[in-house]
Amino acid sequence: MKKIISLAPGRTCLFGDHQDYLGLPVIACAIDRNITLTAVENDSKTFVLNMIDINEVRVIDISATFETLEPRDYFASSLRVLRRYGCIPTEGYTITITGNIPINSGTSSSSALLMAWIRFLIEAFGINHEVTPEFISKLGYESEVLEHGEPGGMMDHFSIGVGNIVHINTKKPFSFTIVGSELKGLITGVSGVPKETIGLLGNLKGNALMAIDIVKQNYPDFDLNTSEVEDIARYKNCLPDRLIPFFEAALKNYQYTKDALQEFEKPILNLKKIGELMNQHHQVLRDLLKITVPRIDDMINAALKAGAYGAKIVGSGGGGSIVVIADPVNEDLVIEAILKAGAQEAYAVRVDPGVRIIKNIKI
Numbered sequence: 001m002k003k004i005i006s007l008a009p010g011r012t013c014l015f016g017d018h019q020d021y022l023g024l025p026v027i028a029c030a031i032d033r034n035i036t037l038t039a040v041e042n043d044s045k046t047f048v049l050n051m052i053d054i055n056e057v058r059v060i061d062i063s064a065t066f067e068t069l070e071p072r073d074y075f076a077s078s079l080r081v082l083r084r085y086g087c088i089p090t091e092g093y094t095i096t097i098t099g100n101i102p103i104n105s106g107t108s109s110s111s112a113l114l115m116a117w118i119r120f121l122i123e124a125f126g127i128n129h130e131v132t133p134e135f136i137s138k139l140g141y142e143s144e145v146l147e148h149g150e151p152g153g154m155m156d157h158f159s160i161g162v163g164n165i166v167h168i169n170t171k172k173p174f175s176f177t178i179v180g181s182e183l184k185g186l187i188t189g190v191s192g193v194p195k196e197t198i199g200l201l202g203n204l205k206g207n208a209l210m211a212i213d214i215v216k217q218n219y220p221d222f223d224l225n226t227s228e229v230e231d232i233a234r235y236k237n238c239l240p241d242r243l244i245p246f247f248e249a250a251l252k253n254y255q256y257t258k259d260a261l262q263e264f265e266k267p268i269l270n271l272k273k274i275g276e277l278m279n280q281h282h283q284v285l286r287d288l289l290k291i292t293v294p295r296i297d298d299m300i301n302a303a304l305k306a307g308a309y310g311a312k313i314v315g316s317g318g319g320g321s322i323v324v325i326a327d328p329v330n331e332d333l334v335i336e337a338i339l340k341a342g343a344q345e346a347y348a349v350r351v352d353p354g355v356r357i358i359k360n361i362k363i
Helices: 074-084 109-125 133-146 155-162 198-218 231-238 241-264 271-287 294-305 328-340
Strands: 002-015 026-042 046-051 056-061 092-099 165-169 175-180 186-190 310-314 321-325 345-348 356-362
Touching: 002 109, 002 155, 002 241, 002 271, 002 321, 026 109, 026 155, 026 186, 026 241, 056 074, 074 109, 074 133, 092 109, 109 133, 109 155, 109 356, 133 155, 155 165, 155 175, 165 241, 175 241, 186 294, 186 328, 198 231, 198 241, 231 241, 241 271, 271 294, 271 310, 271 321, 294 310, 294 321, 294 328, 321 328, 328 345
Parallel strands: 046 092
Antiparallel strands: 002 026, 002 356, 026 092, 026 165, 046 056, 165 175, 186 321, 186 345, 310 321
């Protein structure tokens, strides 16, 4: 019998939250918290999924085609997507799923599970395509976002699939560039307040797209992808007051992401400069998009008072996690301060190389 072990990391967004669904770039990285999927071939013609951390078991017939999908059923949607590419299950597996990515925390536990599952299926049954990090990432995006009609972007899947620190240009024609494999002084703080993804994300995306569309109607020459912060004053007068913050946030966060890319492209990374840009990015997320909660704000303030260079909320918002950049020698002091401010967890993280098979043997 075959035994296959697939591993997928979580991710943190360094720059570009609420940007990828606008076709704007993001800078994110995979982090060394992961979901591990251990699959042992069985003779039942079923996938028996033992989800240890949430005490659930699911059984899926390997011939199931899932003509209809239940909301957020990514096991099913990915099987449906992979079949189109010639990945056809022929044998059952008993699968144990474990992980140390906090659930519903903004560090992509659900996308990591999906990516580990996709990587396992390809390893077990093959696929009619060259298996590259980009291809696996696209499969994740198709399975989670397109197949379910969800409002998210592709940051999670390409961060996890490509690994390292990656700059993702989400505007067609899509492209990505690995801009680093190490980032010292990186810390994650988990608030323990569950994030709110689908509703919040859909509302913010809708308002941002509406604002941009109104500007384009009034100023046909406007191009979001060539915009500058200075353009806010020129264009915002055509917007109703309630939409101005969303337009302003899009242009400011885009500028901070472009500035951060210039820093990552330098031979020596200036952590202080990265931290300053991270703080500016967070101010937009907090004051314009209003996606923070009091505990998140307390954690960030505590980290900065303890000497961190920068900190920001991660992901869709409404709770979840923060990412912090600090002098590596001060990591312990910053972590202690975040915990004292009410964090459920806080720990140093390292950049991870991405989703991968770590074992494929016969037993």
